Amino acid sequence: MRLEERPDPVPGSEEVLVAARFAGINTADLAQRAGAYPAPPGAPQDVPGLEVAGTVVAKGAAVRDFAEGDRVFGLVGGGGLADRVLVHERHATRVPERLSDEEAAGVPEAFITSHDAIVTRGALGLGDVLLVNGANGGVGSAGVQIGVVAGARVFASARSAHGQLAELGAEAVLPDDAVAAVQAAGGADVVLELVGAPNVDRNLDALATKGRIVVVGTGAGTDADLSLRKLMHKRATIHGTVLRARPLEEKAAAVQAFAHEVVPHLASGRMRAIVDRVFPVEEAADAFDHMAGSGKFGKVLLAF
Structure with missing residues (x-):
């Protein structure tokens, strides 16, 4: 595992580019690191991460639901452990105002x-x-x-x-x-x-x-x-059940059901993101080790 600087990805016609301050680690990321859970075709193969939360900084020509500056969270097939992440517009939804960037990063994959x-x-x-x-x-x-x-x-x-x-x-x-x-x-x-x-x-x-x-x-x-x-x-x-490898429309249906049935409760405070610990991205290896251990309560995040 290593930290690399790469050019910002360019969104396709139905994608948005999200600037992320935090990223959630999931058990699937541990499996991918161990060589047991490769990313699906079309997703970055060497950058784990199944979710994204942050601010839209660019969008494709066909995107209608989001504009630059919107705060969004959602699911990706890979590449989520980065400070710039591409996500299909149908796999994302708006972040409620009451959630901080850290809290938002603890939501999508879990909920x-x-x-x-x-x-x-x-x-x-x-x-x-x-x-x-x-x-x-x-x-x-x-x-x-x-x-x-x-x-x-x-x-x-x-x-x-x-x-x-x-x-x-x-x-x-x-x-x-x-x-x-x-x-x-x-x-x-x-x-x-x-x-x-x-x-x-x-x-x-x-x-x-x-x-x-x-x-x-x-x-x-x-x-x-x-x-x-x-x-x-x-x-x-x-x-x-798994989410990562589902076809575009099936994954979109899961995200939109979340948007309609869960996000309002996050907005009202009836549900909340639970973050166990935040690691600087330079300590990603330690974060993965912590994720693999016992005794956590909630999500483990990387901070960029």
Whole structure:
């Protein structure tokens, strides 16, 4: 890993060039650095980063929704860990005025991923029970807030940050206690799985009838034994999902759903960006090491 100075990229006809003061690090960036998660075709192959937040400084000829000077945040296929980032106009939306640049940088990947998994894939409803495994990270803490605002009873499974998770409106539990706690509440209608394979069997035990498991993270393992009998008995559904490699319009739909259903709550203060720590970009290697460690609460950012 090294820091390089390069010419500013030039926006295509439907792209905007965003000047970023901060950039969020995601687990996918760790995987890309390890050679396990290459960028999709058309995205920068040697610069990780799945999101952007900042100010539009240039735009393509066909861009209609944004002007220079607008503050935006959104998703990119790669190249997000830079102070100048290209993003398709349909993969971005405006930043609420109440959010600082640092807070805005902690939002897009975490909240869009969580909203897409919990609401779009998991169909979480009013009065449902939501279990978030790995609730102390960026995606997990966003998922907790989305569940609470959606009117669900939220159980946040994590080994740390229980006080902070409770402040967000969740019932914080240790991973070993999560199944019993959720079963006592009638079972989980939706499980947001951010840990991986070790939780698969326990998730099925925790599910209510017709419950949905949405797998987003596999940091603790990718392969698991699955009891088809349990799956059938619960009439359950397991979804796997990623955002990075989706076709343009599918990713645009996820960003626009976030814009309509999440951004207003960020604007009102009912939801908030949670930043664990900010590293100068010169200390990017240390930031990646911190991201790979345990005990975080919220997002890890680079500052340019």
